[in-house]
Amino acid sequence: xxxxxxxxxxxxxxxxxxxxxxxxxxxxxxxxxxxxxxxxxxxxxxxxxxxxxxxxxxxxxxxxxxxxxxxxxxxxxxxxxxxxxxxxxxxxxxxxxxxxxxxxxxxxxxxxxxxxxxxxxxxxxxxxxxxxxxxxxxxxxxxxxxxxxxxxxxxxxxxxxxxxxxxxxxxxxxxxxx
Amino acid sequence: xxxxxxxxxxxxxxxxxxxxxxxxxxxxxxxxxxxxxxxxxxxxxxxxxxxxxxxxxxxxxxxxxxxxxxxxxxxxxxxxxxxxxxxxxxxxxxxxxxxxxxxxxxxxxxxxxxxxxxxxxxxxxxxxxxxxxxxxxxxxxxxxxxxxxxxxxxxxxxxxxxxxxxxxxxxxxxxxxxxxxxxxxxxxxxxxxxxxxxxxxxxxxxxxxxxxx
Numbered sequence: 001x002x003x004x005x006x007x008x009x010x011x012x013x014x015x016x017x018x019x020x021x022x023x024x025x026x027x028x029x030x031x032x033x034x035x036x037x038x039x040x041x042x043x044x045x046x047x048x049x050x051x052x053x054x055x056x057x058x059x060x061x062x063x064x065x066x067x068x069x070x071x072x073x074x075x076x077x078x079x080x081x082x083x084x085x086x087x088x089x090x091x092x093x094x095x096x097x098x099x100x101x102x103x104x105x106x107x108x109x110x111x112x113x114x115x116x117x118x119x120x121x122x123x124x125x126x127x128x129x130x131x132x133x134x135x136x137x138x139x140x141x142x143x144x145x146x147x148x149x150x151x152x153x154x155x156x157x158x159x160x161x162x163x164x165x166x167x168x169x170x171x172x173x174x175x176x177x178x
Numbered sequence: 179x180x181x182x183x184x185x186x187x188x189x190x191x192x193x194x195x196x197x198x199x200x201x202x203x204x205x206x207x208x209x210x211x212x213x214x215x216x217x218x219x220x221x222x223x224x225x226x227x228x229x230x231x232x233x234x235x236x237x238x239x240x241x242x243x244x245x246x247x248x249x250x251x252x253x254x255x256x257x258x259x260x261x262x263x264x265x266x267x268x269x270x271x272x273x274x275x276x277x278x279x280x281x282x283x284x285x286x287x288x289x290x291x292x293x294x295x296x297x298x299x300x301x302x303x304x305x306x307x308x309x310x311x312x313x314x315x316x317x318x319x320x321x322x323x324x325x326x327x328x329x330x331x332x333x334x335x336x337x338x339x340x341x342x343x344x345x346x347x348x349x350x351x352x353x354x355x356x357x358x359x360x361x362x363x364x365x366x367x368x369x370x371x372x373x374x375x376x377x378x379x380x381x382x383x384x385x386x387x388x389x390x391x
């Protein structure tokens with residue numbers, strides 16, 4: 001179900017704000033695939049994507065009464081999801097000590113450089129070889145339609161950082177995919 | 179004069195995304211190579227958008243609903259505890275939550291005073307009071323935990339709720355002091371762990387999340 005498409009969003013949000021479990025479940029089922037997909041694209045693995053999905057909807061349940069309704073529900077849920085994904089990335093990187101800047105989101109702080117492919121690879125394989133930060137910027141900008149300013153804000157970086165990561169991503173893809 | 183230098187990736191991306199520059203547009207007019215590169219970037223974006231979506235391997239809603247239900251139960255528990263806290267503070271002796279505080283409100287005052295001032299239980303009760311005060315001071319109202327921490331906090335708060343019920347029943351049924359002492363001991367230990375998590379000193383490493391994984 002896509003509540004946006006059927007004009008049910010405001011009614012759903014009104015019910016969800018009161019803590020109506022059926023409404024919250026409907027919101028979950030409406031967006032779970034998109035949220036999971038976003039988590040998977042940013043974090044790069046199934047387990048972290050499940051954590052993003054869970055943390056996102058725990059936050060949605062808890063904070064939906066703070067959703068002002070001045071944008072789409074999906075826009076709000078997606079922002080929560082992206083924020084949770086970056087939080088997870090930061091925590092993992094800081095915990096594993098693979099950061100030099102301390103913020104956990106430095107693209108050069110992810111240990112070894114991506115392995116150079118030995119033969120032809122497809123787009124999925126190329127994406128998986130990008131560093132999480134570079135891949136996240138590519139996905140948020142080119143697929144989800146975020147602006148560089150929005151990405152910079154999400155990552156607590158600048159718009160210029162986002163632009164340079166996008167260029168880096170495309171140079172890599174060009175190199176690997178031709 | 180038009181520059182012969184090929185466009186850099188950031189310039190091509192700018193053109194693709196509508197951030198045109200005069201130099202970039204002019205360069206494209208005569209540079210076949212950069213035009214092909216720009217077309218490749220358009221195709222790449224289309225290919226990225228056409229990638230099949232990953233779908234969640236299982237339905238996580240039951241787990242999320244359970245966690246949310248626990249959170250709401252905790253909020254009710256704390257709300258009741260706070261009410262009991264106010265009454266108990268007025269009575270001038272104890273700070274307790276849940277059933278214990280309710281019982282104090284309902285007239286079990288003499289029993290509470292006796293326990294709170296006793297040599298065997300008094301120190302545990304005093305320590306509980308200190309820890310609950312710490313929790314109320316340091317727990318942000320809108321704290322959002324990651325899943326393992328949320329589970330650990332839920333499990334600890336649920337355990338305290340159970341211990342309060344056991345203490346309440348033990349008192350009503352005249353349980354042996356040694357049993358009450360053990361319950362208070364566990365209550366203090368559980369509160370200490372909870373305070374440790376809230377203050378960031380303790381990280382849940384095992385236990386509750388294993389139930390879910």
